[in-house]
Amino acid sequence: ETGVTQTPRHLVMGMTNKKSLKCEQHLGHNAMYWYKQSAKKPLELMFVYNFKEQTENNSVPSRFSPECPNSSHLFLHLHTLQPEDSALYLCASSQDGTSGYSEQFFGPGTRLTVL
Amino acid sequence: GQNIDQPTEMTATEGAIVQINCTYQTSGFNGLFWYQQHAGEAPTFLSYNVLDGLEEKGRFSSFLSRSKGYSYLLLKELQMKDSASYLCAVMDSNYQLIWGAGTKLIIKP
Numbered sequence: 450e451t452g453v454t455q456t457p458r459h460l461v462m463g464m465t466n467k468k469s470l471k472c473e474q475h476l477g478h479n480a481m482y483w484y485k486q487s488a489k490k491p492l493e494l495m496f497v498y499n500f501k502e503q504t505e506n507n508s509v510p511s512r513f514s515p516e517c518p519n520s521s522h523l524f525l526h527l528h529t530l531q532p533e534d535s536a537l538y539l540c541a542s543s544q545d546g547t548s549g550y551s552e553q554f555f556g557p558g559t560r561l562t563v564l
Numbered sequence: 565g566q567n568i569d570q571p572t573e574m575t576a577t578e579g580a581i582v583q584i585n586c587t588y589q590t591s592g593f594n595g596l597f598w599y600q601q602h603a604g605e606a607p608t609f610l611s612y613n614v615l616d617g618l619e620e621k622g623r624f625s626s627f628l629s630r631s632k633g634y635s636y637l638l639l640k641e642l643q644m645k646d647s648a649s650y651l652c653a654v655m656d657s658n659y660q661l662i663w664g665a666g667t668k669l670i671i672k673p
Contacts, residue, residue, distance in 0.1 A: 453606075491568065492607075492651070492663040505660060539606065547659050550595060550614065555606035 453556035461562045470525040472540030480546030481523040486537040499546035530563045568664035575670045584637045592657020599651040647671045
């Protein structure tokens, strides 16, 4: 595997379910990110981890819970979601989350549908 | 507040040139990025500007004017495969990317 991978690619869940999204990067990067992408809206930064420490939480509802066990893996735990949470969830990584020129590499995303 | 503006959609002809504009107002500036995103795929990096001027990379060029809060992406010799959304993003003072909503570029034969 190369680059940034995400599983599952598609997920349909009810509002009472609990599920987790997984992201893995094979680039030796130190920063990882979760974004939400809704149709015709800008990418919304949700969480940032830099050297496994959470450095950003952009007022994300507590029904989204991130976990970063090491610098290569990132999870997003989901519970009691709402239909408006349906979106594409993108994971990204970069060499360093505290420098200007630090290109972010994105995974293919998980298309989430909440019924 | 922080804001990135870019046109919602543009149409151009195969073989032609198109310029996609981006204006921004952010708290701090640590560079401007352009990404390409094909439908159903991940965004991929195209260019980075931190100093004023033009950066050229093959058929794609990106320009930045920090005093005007303005950038453009110039695509030359358009090909059908260039049909995609183009995302402008500014890195703010906290090194976080602030994103525009993207410009959907439609290429016609």
